[in-house]
Amino acid sequence: MRVLMLDQAKCTGCRACEYACSFEHTGKFNPLDSRIKVNEFWEDLTFVPSVCLQCERAYCEEVCPTSALTKNPETGVVELEKEKCIGCKQCIVACPWGSIKLDHTGKEVIKCDNCGGDPACIKVCYPDALSYEEVEDITNVKVLETATRLKEIAKDLVKGGA
Ligand code: SF4
Numbered sequence: 377m378r379v380l381m382l383d384q385a386k387c388t389g390c391r392a393c394e395y396a397c398s399f400e401h402t403g404k405f406n407p408l409d410s411r412i413k414v415n416e417f418w419e420d421l422t423f424v425p426s427v428c429l430q431c432e433r434a435y436c437e438e439v440c441p442t443s444a445l446t447k448n449p450e451t452g453v454v455e456l457e458k459e460k461c462i463g464c465k466q467c468i469v470a471c472p473w474g475s476i477k478l479d480h481t482g483k484e485v486i487k488c489d490n491c492g493g494d495p496a497c498i499k500v501c502y503p504d505a506l507s508y509e510e511v512e513d514i515t516n517v518k519v520l521e522t523a524t525r526l527k528e529i530a531k532d533l534v535k536g537g538a
Pocket residue numbers: 386387388389390391392393394414423425500501502503504505506
């Protein structure tokens with residue numbers, strides 16, 4: 377199963393991902409219709425993209441009274457059926473990541489659908505802050521990163537003790 381990965385350290389805050397997302401879903405360039413959001417912390421010159429993480433236990437799905445949100449068991453994506461949505465906004469309240477929102481009209485609920493398996497945001501992210509990875513690959517990379525850090529710490533300890 378593949379997931380959208382966000383590497384905050386690489387994000388330059390260009391917001392190209394927001395425009396690409398909006399265009400993919402609406403045919404227009406309006407960040408208010410983007411499913412991905414770039415959070416700006418100008419005091420630290422830090423930019424943190426956030427998007428639906430397609431939670432395994434999806435609270436949005438659990439609270440939706442009309443079953444408009446359902447997790448696709450094959451892709452892992454929590455899919456939104458617009459026709460079933462009554463706009464009660466309980467999914468927005470329930471999402472712990474703030475990743476479900478209203479569109480530019482303030483009436484329609486929107487959320488990331490991974491663009492059906494070919495996310496538009498990734499294609500325009502030139503610093504590679506966004507990627508679409510197999511979960512197993514992410515685990516392997518994380519294990520290696522942590523092991524490398526531990527190795528450096530161990531080396532410093534040995535040097536310090538010598
Ligand atoms: S396209 Fe990439 S670098 Fe630009 S704002 Fe989005 S995540 Fe950050």
